[in-house]
Every structure is written in C-alpha cells, then in structure tokens.
Amino acid sequence: MDTLQAIWLGLIQGVTEFLPISSSAHLILLPRLLGWPDQGLAFDVAVHVGTLLAVLWHFRDRLRPLFVDTLKSLVRRRPVGESPLGWAIVIATLPLVAGALILADAAETVLRGPLVIAWATIGFGLLLGWAARRGRHHRDEHSIGLGAALIIGAAQVLAIIPGTSRSGITMTAGLWLGLAPAAAARFSFLLSIPAIALAGGWKGLQLLGNHGAVDWPLFVLGTGVAGVSAYVCIRAFLALIERIGMLPFVIYRLLLGGVLLWLFWGAGA
Template sequence: MDWLHAVCLGLLQGLTEFLPISSSAHLILVPVLSDWPDQGLAFDVAVHVGTLLAVLTYFRGTLVRLSADALASIRRRHFQGDGKLAMLLVIATIPIVAAGLLLGDSAEAYLREPLVIAAANIGFGILLWVAHRGWRGRRDESTAGLGDALWIGLAQILAIIPGTSRSGITMTAGLFLGLAPTAAARFSFLLAIPTIALAGGWKAMQLALSPAPAAWDMLLLGAAISAIAAYACIGAFLALLERIGMTPFVAYRLVLGAVLLWVFV
C-alpha cells in the first residue's frame, strides 16, 4: 500500500461512515473496481479507529453529560438528566452484539458481493426515502423510550449486510418511529460509539493473533485522514440535514446500485 492508496481509503471511510450510504460497501468495492489490492484487516481497523476518534471528539460534551447523568441515575435509582438516554444507547447496542457473537464474520464474508451491495443500496435507499418523506416526526432523541431503542437496535443488525449502511438503517428506523431527522441522526451517531468500539475491538483482537506484519506509517496515515474527514462530515451533515433532507443520499444510493447492476449483471 502506498500513501495515495491510504489517503483515498481513509478519506472514503471518513466521508461515508456517518452518511447513510454505507462505508463498508465502498471499502469492499475499491479493490473490485480498481487495480488496488484489498487493504486488509489492519487498515480496516485503523480507519475505524479514526472514525471512532472523530465521533468521540465531536460529541465529547454530550458524552461527559451522559456519563455523569448515568452515574447519578445509578446512585439515586432514578433517572437524572440524560441518564435515560445513556441507558437506551446501551440497550440499542445489545442486538448487534448478540448478532455478532452468533454470526461472527460469516455473514459479511458470504455477502461481500457487488450484486448484494447493489440490492442493499437500492432497497434500503428506497426505505430511507419512504421514512423521510412519509414520517415527518418532530420528536427529540430525549423522548425516546425502551421500545424505540430496541427497534433501532434490531434495525442495526441489518447493517451486517454490506451496502445497507449502519447509519442509514438506524436513521431510517428513527424516522419511522417519529424522531425528527436531526434527532434520528444524533441517536445514530451516539449509537455508533459503542458499536464501532466493540467491532473495532473484535477486529483488533483478530489482528493481534495474525502473524502478518503491519505497515504502521500507512495505518496511522489512514486513521488520521479518516478521523479528520469524519469529524468534518458529522458537523456538515447535522448542519445541512434539515435543509437538504435525505433525498441526495437516496439518489446516490440508487445511482450506485444501478451502476453496479449494469457492470456485474
């Protein structure tokens, strides 16, 4: 891997992780549609660490408040401030953890095909459009309840299918539940923190057991680019979401799916 390869993949991961267009699909397609080799597990871990650092940094104030209120809620045995939201984020993480333990890497391994990615982009893209156009909720994420957290958590399991988009499917579920677009996005981004941390930790453990050497300079470069791009992307997306809506991302997904069908069918 050279520096251009690392920069392009880091930028791609950072820009697509939190947009509803599937980062995993783009990373899978790069070696399929170009002369670049597969970037490998080590690089995947590095760029996911970058996006994790970005979301931790962006929501640092919110995370401090969630942690303090969660501890206060435990001590007083009654929800304090955002203690309920913190609990709901934990509950929403449970389904993907259970699915990961049951399925391991087998589901993604069998589904890493361009036609699967095409179908997921089109199908879940249309579902996102229906949710955004038909369910104009105005609820804030602080109004979410146990049922909301479970449904969003269950929806996140579908992100195991490449092309679905973890952020896309959780935002779709939030919109169907009546959350405002920005509220659905914030809940999705906060939910990404434990999800990416756990998935990255699992991949890092696999990497530690692998005898393959690591190109640390390229890994650090990819992680840094991914972190910078993801941080900028989160801010821009939240600032522009009410103005531009989900339609541009749905259109992109449909075009990408159509191109993949045209190339590989």
C-alpha cells in the first residue's frame, strides 16, 4: 500500500462511515475496481479508530452527562437527566453484539461478494427512501423508548451485510419510527460509538499474534485523514439533512448499485 492509497481509503472511510451509503462496501470495492492490493485488516482498524475519534470529538459535550446520568440511574434505579437516551443506546447495541457473534464468519466470506453488495445497496436504498417519505417525522432522539431502541438495534444487525450501511439502516429505522431526520442521524451517530468500538476491538483481537511489519506512517496518515473527513462529514450532514432530505443518498445508492451490477453481473464475482 502506498501513500495515495492510504489517503484515498482514509478519506472514503471518513466520508462514508456516517453517510447512509455504506463504508464497508466502498472499502471492499475500491481496491478491487482500481486493482489495488488489499489494504489488510490492520489498516481497517486504523481508519475505524479515526472515525471513532471524530464522533467522540463532535459529541464531546454530550457524552459526559450522558455517561454519568446513565450510571446514576443504574444506582438510583430511576431515570436521571440524560439516562433514558443512554439506556436506549445500550439496548440498541445488544442485538448487534448477538448478530456479530452469529454472522461474523458469513460477513467475512459469502456476504462480501460484489453482487451481494450491489443488491444490498439498491434494496436498502429504496427502503431508506420509503421510510423518509412515510408519515410525520417530528420526534427527537430523547423520545426513543426501550422498545424503539430495540427495533433500531435489530435493524443495525443488517449492517453486517456489506452495502447495507450501518448509519443508513439505523436512520431508516428511526425515520420509520417517526424521528425527525436530524434526530435519526444524531441517534445513529451516537449509536456508532459502541458499534465502531466493538468492530475495531474485534478486528484488533484478530490481529493478536500477527507479527507482520506495520507501516506506521501510512497507518497514522490513514487514521488522520479518516478522522478529519469524518468530523467534517458529521457536521455538514447534521447541518444540511433537514433541508436536503434523504433523496440525494437514495439516488446515489441506486446509481452505485446499478454500476456494480453492470460491472460484476455475469463476471463470476
């Protein structure tokens, strides 16, 4: 892997992690389309660390009271301040843990095929468009109860399929439950903190015992590019989503899926 590849992969991870267009699909497909060597598991961990740092920094003012109030509610056995939102994040994370344990092998093998990615990109893009047009979207993330959190968490399990988009499917579920677009996005981004941390930790465990050489300058570069681009993307998305809606992302997914089908249909991929 060279410097240009590290920059592009870091940029793609940072931009696509929080947009409803699937970061994993882009990271799997770009090297294949451009003939790049596989970037390897260690680099995937590095760029995930970059996006995790970006979302932690963006929500830094909310995370401390969210964490403290959730712990207080556990001790006092009643809601405290931000604790309902904190428990919603915890409940929504549980299905992902169970799903990852069950589907981890399939996610790394049969589900990584280009045609699977293409159909998932199209199908879940249409589902996002349907949810965005359905009913009224007036609730904020503080209205999410444990039942709604469980629904969003169950939807998040589908993101194990490359092309689904973790942010896309959680926003879809949030919109279906009546959340405003910005509220669905904020909850999706907060939910990404444990999701990215768990994914990065799992991949990190897979690296234990791997004593191959690590090109630290390229890893630091990829992490930095992913972090900066992710932070800019989060801010821009939250500022614009109420005005532009989900339609541009639905169109992008349909076009991307169509291109992938054209490239790989009948190619034995």
